Amino acid sequence: MSTDDLTEDLTRRTENAPQELLTRSFFFLCAVLSIVTTISIIVLLTTEAAKFFSATAPLMGVEGPTASAVDFFTGTEWIINNEQFGVLPLVSATLAITVGSAVVALPLGVATAIYLSEYASPRAQSVLKPALEVLAGVPTVVYGFFAVVYITPALRTLIPGLGTFNMLSASIVVGIMIIPMVASISEDAMSAVPDSLRQAGYGMGATKFDVSVGIVVPAALSGIFSSFILALSRAIGETMAVTVAAGSQANLINPLNPVDYLEGALPMTAAMVNLLTGDVTGGGVAYRSLFAIGLTLFFITLVMNIISDLVAQRYREES
Amino acid sequence: MATESREREGFGHVSRTVGVVFRYLLLAATLFGIVALTVLLIYVANDAIQPLTADPGWHLTFFVTLVVPTVAVGGYLLRTDPASFKFGGGVVGALAVSTMFAGGAAMIFVDIVQPVTWFGYVLALAVALAGVVAMERFDRQLPFLVRSVVAGAVAVLSLWLVPGLVRSLPVYPTDGLLLTASLGTPVALLVGRYAAAAAGKRGTALAVLGGVALVGVGSYAGPLIGVDPVPATVLLSVAVLPTGGYAVGTVRRHTERRPGLAFAGVILGGAVVGAVAVDALGFTGPQSWVDWGFLTSAHSGTAADAGLYPAIGGSILLMVTVAALSFPLGVGAAVYLEEYAPDNRFTRFIGINISNLAGVPSVVYGLLGLGVFVTYLGQPTGTVLIGGATLALLILPIVIISAREALRSVPDEMRQASYGIGATRWQTIKNVVLPRAFPGILTGTILALGRAIGETAPLIMIGAPNVLFSLPTEFSSKVSAMPLQVYAWASLFASDPFYRAAVPAGVVVLLVVLLSMNSIAIVLRNKYQNDQ
Structure with missing residues (x-):
């Protein structure tokens, strides 16, 4: 060479x-x-x-039955066979699931995060963290089955008027499902709080309780909020558990009224699944209503994810 | 003392109660979800397996032959020799998990792929591999283009010709022998090298030959004890051979862990002795809904006869498709983002986009599959292929994110060292970065596959049938899946018999599969973290 x-x-x-x-x-x-x-x-x-939508269908060159956008967003009746497509009952049920699961998951998730980041020994962490991962790993259809077959009968001993399908047990299982998400993201934020802040607190004579509640949690607040938003967006998109457990009756309910949780309702995701299990023929107006709900759902979750991202970025800059 | 008490007065009193109460509240909150799920799992397992319906004698026999010796030997080992305890437990766990996978593989060879076809393709791959190796021996300096064109041509030709050739043979050996050659031999080649551990070429060759012989003999011995040749061969090569190889190889490397084998022997022996004793004494076992009939029969209108067989097969095929699609694509995207991409706006946009895709609800992916694959591309609804493609899109963001993390954990010094000796970027990735990150990537992929197995909504959206009576046999046949079948039983056949029998049994099978996949991932992750 x-x-x-x-x-x-x-x-x-x-x-x-x-x-x-x-x-x-x-x-x-x-x-x-x-x-x-x-x-x-x-x-x-x-x-x-x-x-x-009838307003935009001509632009797409589609003929045949359509639905008015005003009726879709303000209608209070969702009856496929009558071609009554009012999305409000579905949205109200989705909101109810979100509120209900938030009541379960947010306090428990934050408490879990504080315990894991401030109190738990490394050994306890190595047991608790995989166990929490299992909570998120159980298929959602299994959670739905648990809600109908075990949780509802158990709750009925306390609340005799509970329906077979109800929002209460559906909210509880969705809440359990999203605890790990709140816990793991909040815990990351709390672990990112610099140790010097804690030491300063102890130096002032603060107890561990004071440090956790008065220093760590406020310092990690944006991370905690970002975990809330992400977990709630998961609850909104949750499908199988609510399809199995919440029933198939589209009722307009008030998410802030606890009595309404005793009845069943039809969240958006469950409505989509029900549409398809009821033999929807491709191309019909019912088939297209699927995509209208899907678009609403996609938009809501996308906006929530983006907000959570922005909030999370703030805490990364702070730390 | 006096000064101390005065100081305490000066600082005021700090109550311990608040802190203690707070701490236990937090612990209770942490345990709430875990305990709730545990209780639910106990309930569902009780409904599915019904342990209380067994004879008290049955429980007593197994308690004496299995539980007592296991606790005694295990407790002793755990105190004196934890490494051996772990090893023994690992052998039993590996045998259990691999037996389950062997069951799945046996389904494939009994009902989906004929052993001859499989043999043909394995032979074709072997021929192609031999061709490439021969070319490398012949000339190491061939330019890349020539090399890749020749290798591609050899592979295509052999895949095109050999399987047909094999099938057109007038006589071929028995199914058992075909599987021994095409499944047992590759496994024996892999396992033998581990088992023979530094025994030299002769030792390795002997180990491999021994493994192949074991499988071959098993294919003839199986029918004598009532197991068909095909399942017997698959069981030996997928479960027994790897577990045995692991045990032998580990003992040869760490002689001091030999007591672990005794531990494994006590557990397995206890189970066998217990089963024989129960049979001899005439005690009946529990009236479990998860039984052979449930695992091998199709859906039925009556809960007691309903089975999960087509759904299990569907889940296996879906998993193969999803893994084949999402692994290369996900790892590829992660490699681009971590190794090639310049830090500009476009790259950041891709990153944000991926994390947003990970948050899109699974029904929306189902709509994507329905709209793109079914409506626009005109595919038939509910097939293995579009089901797999939809689920692959769903888990792709998770695979990418975890693969990126694994790639990021490879120290930069290793890359620099590789560049320093003149390697190109692709050579560095292929020879340095990917091997190092591989366990991490694999862990993330297995966890993501676990998620795909549990998904139901996308399959419903693409029109997978709720009830399927036969196993899907090719990529274009309709598919069912375990969670889908559970959903169908829990909602469309909602009635007390189904709630008490078929659904709990289905849930237990699904969760056992999922938990064993997760445990493989966790074992891999721990091993990987210890190695580093």
Whole structure:
């Protein structure tokens, strides 16, 4: 081998050699797939939902039955067979699930986070954390079954008027399901609080209780809020547990009135599943109503995720 | 003392009560969810297995033969030799988990893929591999393009020709022998090297040959004790061979852990002795709903006869599809974002986009599958392929996020060292970064697959049938899945018999599968963290 060859071998730019180019493009395409997914979700939901509303359907070149957007967003009746598409009962049920699960999950989740980050020994942490992960890993349809078969009868001994399908037990299981999410994100935020703040508190003579409640929690507040929003967006999108446990009667209920939780209702996600198990033919107005609900759902959860992201960024900057 | 008490007065009193009460409140809150789930699991297990319906003698026999020796030996080992205790428990756990997977694999070879077809494809891959190795031996300096074109051509040709050739043979060996060659041999090759541990080439060859012989003999011995050749071969090569290899290899490496084998022997022996004794004494076991009939029969209108077989097969096929799609795509995206992407706005946008996709509800993914694959691409509803593709899209963000974390944990010095000796970027990734990050990536992928197995809503959205009576046999056939079947029983057949029998049994099977996948992931993660 001559010296020229050696020099060439040593200085050759390998950046665009065929092998490099091929692998790099493959990896790039994989990364771009996520953007393609997002765009297809948005485009698909918007076009199909546009075909659903009478105001936009002509633009999409769709003929046949459509629904008025005003009726959709303000109607209080959801009866597919009568073609009455009022989304308010569904939204009210979804809100009820969210409020109910928040009552269960937010205090318990934050308490868990404080315990794990401030009190638990490393050994206790190594047992409790995987156990909490299991809570989030149980399939949601199983939670729904638990709610109907075990929790509702147990609650009925306390509250005799409870229906077979009710919002109360559905909210409880959804709450249990999202505890790990609140706990793990809040705990991350609390662990990120600098130790010097705690030491300063102890130096002033504060007790462990004072330090946890008066220093750590306020310092981690934005992280805790971000975990709340994320967990609630999970509760809104939760499907199978509420489909099995909350019943299939679309009632307009008041999420802030505890008595309304004793009855069943139909959250948005459950309505979508019910539409499809009831033999929806492709292309009909009922089929398109699916996408209208889906778009509403996607939009709500997306906005919540973005807000949670922004809040979380704030705490990262602070720490 | 006097000064101390005066100081205390000066600072005022600090009550301990508030702190103690607060601490126990927090502990109670932490345990609430865990305890609630445990109670629910006990209830569902009780409904599914009904342990109280067994003879008291049955319980007593197993208590004497299994529980007492296990507690005695295990307790002694745990106090004197924890490493051996862990090893023994690991052997039993590995045998249990691998037996379950062997059951799944046996389903595939009995009902979905004929052993001949499988043999043909394995042979084709072996031929292609041999071709590539021969080319490397022949000339190491071939340019990349030539090399990849030749390798691709060899692979395509052999995959195209060999399976057909094998199938067109007038006579072929028995199914048992075919599986021994195509399933037992690769497993024996992998396991033998671990088991033979530094015994030299001859030792390794002997270990591999021994493994193959074991499987081959098993395929003939199985029918003698009432097991068909195909399940016998699969069980030996997927469960017995790897567990045995693990046990032998570990004992050869760490002689001091030998007592662990005795522990494993006590547990397994106790179970066998107990089963034989119960049979001989005529005690009846519990009237469990999770029995052989439940696992091997299809849905039925009466709860007592309903089974999970098509749903189990569907879940297996879906899992294979999801893994095949999401693993390369997810790891690829993670590699791009961590190793190639410049830190600019576009990259950050992809990152934010991925974390938002992880928060999109699963029904919306179901709508995506329905709209894109069914309505626009005109695929039939509810097939294995579109079900798998939809679930793969659903878990892709989770796979990407966990793979990125694993890649990030590879120290930068390793990359720099690799660049320093003249490696290109792809060579660095292939030879340094990916091997190092692999256990972490695998852990994340297994956890994500666990999530995919438990998903129901997307499958309903793409129109998977609620009730299916036969196993899906190819990618374009309709698929059911375990959670979907549980949903169908719990909602469409909502009645007391189903609530008391079929649903709890289905839930128990589903949770056992999920928990064993999670435990594999956790074992992998712990091992990986200890290694580093």
